[in-house]
């Protein structure tokens with residue numbers, strides 16, 4: 001290594017160290033989320049966003065939804081075991097077991113339908129609350145920017161508005177579990193065996209993690225919080241944005257579409273809304289990994 005190369009390396013390392021210090025400092029001030037991979041940009045600081053608060057709203061909602069999905073997950077697992085092996089847990093031929101699971105995928109038991117409906121309704125309630133919270137956060141930002149906000153309230157939607165989205169989340173455990181068991185039982189080597197035991201199927205069921213369902217919940221919550229945020233600005237005449245930017249700070253794991261749009265500014269909310277119609281970026285395919293949104297500088301602040 002030449003002396004120049006050494007100097008360059010020292011400069012680069014020092015810059016990286018500075019960036020890390022800035023991130024840590026911004027996290028301590030709750031301006032940055034715990035997952036931040038870059039320091040905040042100037043406009044994110046000026047807009048007085050507290051990404052840690054937004055992150056907390058999301059995490060709380062996801063935890064609540066996941067607890068409901070976990071119960072559903074457990075219920076579905078035990079119901080499938082009983083459907084295949086009966087209460088007395090008699091071993092079955094793989095073909096018999098496969099027939100049962102195939103019937104279940106086309107004819108969902110009433111008990112599961114009822115549980116899914118109950119969990120779906122509860123998740124719709126969580127989403128409606130999160131939509132409100134998304135709007136509240138942007139009003140808080142406006143207040144920190146010096147906009148009078150005491151008369152403002154966040155955009156609200158009835159629970160029914162989130163029912164379809166919540167139903168998709170609530171249906172995930174059943175879909176995931178039945179598909180996995182059906183796939184396993186369709187395996188030629190399995191079908192060739194004389195019988196399978198409930199213990200074996202139970203092990204397969206126990207290996208099916210809740211993570212997929214949690215991801216579904218996370219995706220729904222991110223969409224909803226972003227939607228509440230942007231709808232509130234759109235519906236509140238007092239919140240007239242002077243400047244609007246994309247901000248994809250919230251996850252170091254974001255998809256290329258979100259990474260590409262990070263920091264872009266828009267001439268109007270209508271223009272921004274074309275890229276962020278329902279909360280997240282329109283071309284986002286990061287699912288639960290991406291957490292981008294729009295941020296605003298209001299009035300003449």
Ligand SMILES: [Zn+2]
Nearest residue numbers: 258284286290
């Ligand atoms: Zn994305």
